[in-house]
Amino acid sequence: MNTVSQFKQGVARIRRHWNAAAYDRALAEVDRLLQSWPDMPRLLVLRAELIQLSDESAPPLAEAQASLRRALDFDDQSLDALVEQGHFLLAVEDDANEASKSFAKAVTVGMRLLREALLGQAAALAELDRRQEAFDCLAQARLLQSQNGTSRKNGDEDLLTRWEELLASKP
C-alpha cells in the first residue's frame, strides 16, 4: 500500500542524495516513487531538475522538458513547474520568448496565491485580535494588487470591505 509516510520517506531520501550531490541516486529514487505515484507534478518537476544535474548517462534533456510539460498537463497552476519550465527554456533551450510566457504565468499565479494568503491571514489575525498585523496584511495585499497592475474595481472594493470590517471589529 502506498502511504503518505512512504512518500515522505522517499522524498527525504531524494533530498539526502541531492545534498550529497548523488544526483543519479536521487533520480533513481524519483523514478521509484513515480511508479507508485505516477504523474504527481511534484515528482515530475524533481525528475526534470535531476536529469539536468546528472551526468551523461542520465535520460536525454528532452525527457526533462517532457516531465515539466506532463506536470503542467496535470496542474497548469503549478508554480514550481511553471518556474522550472521557464528556466529550462531560457537556459537549456535558449528560447527567451517561450521562457517569458512561462515566467509571466508563474508571476500571475503566484501573485494571486499570495494575495489570497494575505487576505486569509488578515482574517485569521483579526479573529485573534491581532488587528495591527491584520491591517498590515491587507495593506500588503493592496500594494501587491497595485504593483501587479491588476488594480480593479471589484478587487479594490473587496479589500475596502475587509478593511472596514476590521475597523468596525472590537479592538
Added chain:
Amino acid sequence: MVDENAKADDLIPGSLKRSRSYHRDYGDRTYSEIKELAHADPPDRKARHMKKLIEQAARLREKARRRQR
C-alpha cells in the same frame, strides 16, 4: 554561489553538456571569463549561452537546500 575561477566544464553537469547551448570550445574558460565575454559589447553569443548553463546548474544544486529550510 558559483566559483568565479572554476572552469565551465567543471561547473556544467554532463547532462547539460548535451544542450544546444553548450559550446565545447568554451569549456576551459573560467566562469569569470565567460561572464566578462557575455557582458561585452557586442556580447559573445557562446559565452552568453554557457553563462546561462552554469547558472542553471548552480541554481538547481542550491534548490534542494532551499527546500529544506
